[in-house]
Amino acid sequence: MAGMTVIVRTIARLLFPFTFLFGAYIVIHGHLTPGGGFPGGVIIAASIVMLILAYGIERAQKKVGFLHAEVLESVGGIAIVILGLFGLLLGISFLQNVFPLGELGQLFSAGNLPLLYLGVGVKVTAGIILIFYAMLFAFRGEEE
Amino acid sequence: MSLEFLIQNALLVFLFVLCLIAIELKDLLYSVIVLAGASITLTVVFFMLQAPDIAITQAAVGAGVTTVLFVIAISRTRRRE
Numbered sequence: 732m733a734g735m736t737v738i739v740r741t742i743a744r745l746l747f748p749f750t751f752l753f754g755a756y757i758v759i760h761g762h763l764t765p766g767g768g769f770p771g772g773v774i775i776a777a778s779i780v781m782l783i784l785a786y787g788i789e790r791a792q793k794k795v796g797f798l799h800a801e802v803l804e805s806v807g808g809i810a811i812v813i814l815g816l817f818g819l820l821l822g823i824s825f826l827q828n829v830f831p832l833g834e835l836g837q838l839f840s841a842g843n844l845p846l847l848y849l850g851v852g853v854k855v856t857a858g859i860i861l862i863f864y865a866m867l868f869a870f871r872g873e874e875e
Numbered sequence: 876m877s878l879e880f881l882i883q884n885a886l887l888v889f890l891f892v893l894c895l896i897a898i899e900l901k902d903l904l905y906s907v908i909v910l911a912g913a914s915i916t917l918t919v920v921f922f923m924l925q926a927p928d929i930a931i932t933q934a935a936v937g938a939g940v941t942t943v944l945f946v947i948a949i950s951r952t953r954r955r956e
Contacts, residue, residue, distance in 0.1 A: 765928040769932060773939065774939075780940075780943060863943075866947050
């Protein structure tokens with residue numbers, strides 16, 4: 732993939748921050764509004780994939796490499812497991828809430844649910860970018 | 876028999892027709908784009924059934940990610956069926 736025309740590049744560059752911000756909003760407000768970790772992560776991944784398709788795979792790999800995405804996916808998975816083990820260490824069941832609940836409707840409330848959504852969002856974002864890299868690199872050796 | 880009921884059934888029939896078109900088309904790139912339209916229709920149906928959570932997921936995955944995945948797969952293989 733070598734990248735696209737100037738029109739597509741300009742639109743992708745202008746649209747990227749808004750798409751990214753929308754995805755981050757859906758992840759952070761996952762416990763208050765519809766959405767959550769998975770849809771928000773997919774939207775963030777779609778914004779990054781848009782840049783990858785517009786600017787070409789070589790320039791995108793300098794910003795978000797294959798190794799970066801792999802490490803981020805593992806970090807998301809480890810965050811979910813550690814949050815679950817917090818509850819297990821304090822003598823209650825896996826993923827049970829141990830943090831203060833806060834007030835209903837506030838952003839900083841609902842115990843460990845926002846942190847769990849953050850972990851899921853990071854994992855889904857990195858996972859979908861990894862799927863795209865795998866699809867783009869799958870037949871690289873046969874073409875050359 | 877309200878207006879909402881009629882609109883919902885019309886959307887379901889439209890979804891069925893779009894899926895039939897996507898199966899019958901011989902150009903796979905057109906088929907993928909019709910499938911994205913079917914996904915948007917399914918999003919509206921989910922929203923009318925008061926499941927906005929599923930609607931957001933369907934719109935992001937069905938119209939965004941799967942379309943690009945299919946287009947990359949077509950660019951790696953043949954375009955005609």
